[in-house]
Amino acid sequence: MKRTTSRLPALALAAAALGIALPASSVLAQSVRTARQTDPRRDTLMRLSEPMTIGELDNRFEDVIELIRTRTGADMDVMYIDDRNDEGFDPEWIVDMTVGETTGLELLERLITRANSDLQPITEFEWQMTEYGAIQIGPKQRLNATRRTVVYDIHDLLFEIPYFDNAPEFDLNTVLQSGSGGGGQSPFGGGNNQADDREDRATRAQQIIDLIQNTVEPDEWIDLGGSSASITYLPENLIVTAPDYVHRQISGYGYWPKRLQNARLIDGRREMDVRPYRRP
Numbered sequence: 001m002k003r004t005t006s007r008l009p010a011l012a013l014a015a016a017a018l019g020i021a022l023p024a025s026s027v028l029a030q031s032v033r034t035a036r037q038t039d040p041r042r043d044t045l046m047r048l049s050e051p052m053t054i055g056e057l058d059n060r061f062e063d064v065i066e067l068i069r070t071r072t073g074a075d076m077d078v079m080y081i082d083d084r085n086d087e088g089f090d091p092e093w094i095v096d097m098t099v100g101e102t103t104g105l106e107l108l109e110r111l112i113t114r115a116n117s118d119l120q121p122i123t124e125f126e127w128q129m130t131e132y133g134a135i136q137i138g139p140k141q142r143l144n145a146t147r148r149t150v151v152y153d154i155h156d157l158l159f160e161i162p163y164f165d166n167a168p169e170f171d172l173n174t175v176l177q178s179g180s181g182g183g184g185q186s187p188f189g190g191g192n193n194q195a196d197d198r199e200d201r202a203t204r205a206q207q208i209i210d211l212i213q214n215t216v217e218p219d220e221w222i223d224l225g226g227s228s229a230s231i232t233y234l235p236e237n238l239i240v241t242a243p244d245y246v247h248r249q250i251s252g253y254g255y256w257p258k259r260l261q262n263a264r265l266i267d268g269r270r271e272m273d274v275r276p277y278r279r280p
Helices: 010-017 024-037 040-047 061-072 104-118 172-178 201-215 244-251
Strands: 051-060 076-078 094-103 125-129 135-139 148-153 230-234 237-242 261-266 269-274
Touching: 040 125, 051 061, 051 104, 061 076, 061 094, 061 104, 094 104, 104 125, 104 135, 125 244, 148 244, 201 230, 201 237, 237 244, 244 269
Parallel strands: 076 135
Antiparallel strands: 051 094, 125 135, 148 237, 230 237, 261 269
């Protein structure tokens, strides 16, 4: 059962301690502000950032997941093989590895990497965040059932600085032959003040789309033969409908510190590393 914790705003707590009755509207407004500042997805990643020390593992996969859940208190949604799904984690799979000092997030990623090599799934295992804040772990084939639409502003990527390659030529002979006095012919000849023809924005937008589809989860895009992700260009924007793990590879998580997210290319594929938060 999911645990729900209710916290009163600090203002309401202080007022209660002083015996002051706040107007209902003030308490409500403070509650709304507090709710806006809290993102359950960020809270889950914070819980999974708690340090832990684990020695040797030689346990059932389901037991390891319960260990992480107990140590961190994170809301986790693990997709197992069951009567309705042939694709998923085998709860009886024995995890044999040396861990040491780690965090819940780092251990989950190690488990996913090991599962992709040991279990030989039909589609790779991955993790993503749900809208209600749980971390969801399972095969991409099942993760793809949950998709969301994001509008990406690419105005800055489409802007192109004008480039002039037809500057006028300076003719020194013209200056010398004109002699003194005004009325001589201008020494500048040729060229004009028009920028060369550049690619239109739609063409540049298509280049961006091609780059995304060829580097970010290329097997998932409908245009490339996949079935879970689509991308459409509207002026200045890309409309992307895809599972959360695809959106993570495109732009990371806006609710997580940028310094803890690192994009990199591995064998021509873009990956976004999300690192745990470590308190100083």
